[in-house]
Amino acid sequence: MDLFSLPRLGVVVPPENPTAEPEFNHLLGTAMNVYTSRFPVTPGVGLRAMLETYNEVLPALLGSFGALRLDAVVVACSASHYLLGPEGDRAFCDELSERAGCPVRSSTQAILTACEGLGVTRLTLVSPYQPWLTDTSRAFWERAGLTVDQVVLVPARPGTAGPDAGGAAHFDPYVVTTGTILRHIRERELPADTALLFTGTGMGTLAALAELVRQEPRRTLLTSNLASAWWARRVAGVTDGARHPLLRRLERASVRR
Incomplete structure (x- = not known):
């Protein structure tokens, strides 16, 4: 297996989140490479203001991947996208996809x-x-x-x-x-x-x-992370490779539909 020929997933996470990267790596296994960028630290602001800041800086933050070619990007912060409502969230992800040149989805849209x-x-x-x-x-x-x-x-x-x-x-x-x-x-x-x-x-x-x-x-x-990993494999066209049993279970259920 050529490690560096695998599909690439970008993941954007809050700065203190200890969970997203480990879970994505466990879920996706050897089928995709995961690259991350983190939202900025926002000291001294309340939770809602912090989430609103995440939405404000997200378009520019996608640029932190530079020229790295990505096959898909997941915004691994559900809370900030709840503030947008379903239609606003969908429109925002479409805008981000156009900017990034690859499919971008929030974890809420992946769900x-x-x-x-x-x-x-x-x-x-x-x-x-x-x-x-x-x-x-x-x-x-x-x-x-x-x-x-x-x-x-x-x-x-x-x-x-x-x-x-x-x-x-x-x-x-x-x-x-x-x-x-x-x-x-x-x-x-x-x-x-x-x-x-x-x-x-x-x-x-x-x-x-x-x-x-x-x-x-x-x-x-x-x-949020399981649905996002399922979406990432699907949009990147990944159909094989070792992955977590919970992800295999979800994929089997969706195929039966």
Whole structure:
């Protein structure tokens, strides 16, 4: 195998995201080479302002790949694209594709493409986000024509009551554990026909998904990174090569459609 002849995927990630690159490399295996660029650090600004800044700088940031030929680019930050709504997100990705000279998709658009390919119309949203951003995410999927059956919030630390307690729950996708994900899902009764969508590229999900596949082998499981890796292989025309079992599972399901 000529390592440097493989299709090339560019990935743009938030600066503190510890999850996207490892998951993309595990998911894609030996079939694609992954190259990354990071959004700028935005000290002293709130979450929403930070996400808006990401959208503002993204067109110029794609230029940081220079003359490197890429076969596709994934913007691995779901939250910033939720702010745009489905139509705005799609138009933005089309504009970015023209600028970059190759297909560019946000992780949100990759999820929508996967839902269409899998025939998914109902979701249960598993979210590590603050409640306002979770609500924005839910509105995005509903405006895209999907039914959100319920939302499973996954805080990094639960809220506690009382004068000496910590108060509100703490939300941080980057430190959510596999055990926390599984515990919150097991506390819910899920409709049989709802797909589980784990939103956000920063919450590590591969171990949790592997456990859920063993428990419910027929349920559709989607994540921002899994759907993006599926889209990248598809758009780059990759049909073989070693890849993660979760990606093989998703590809088999889409072929059956």
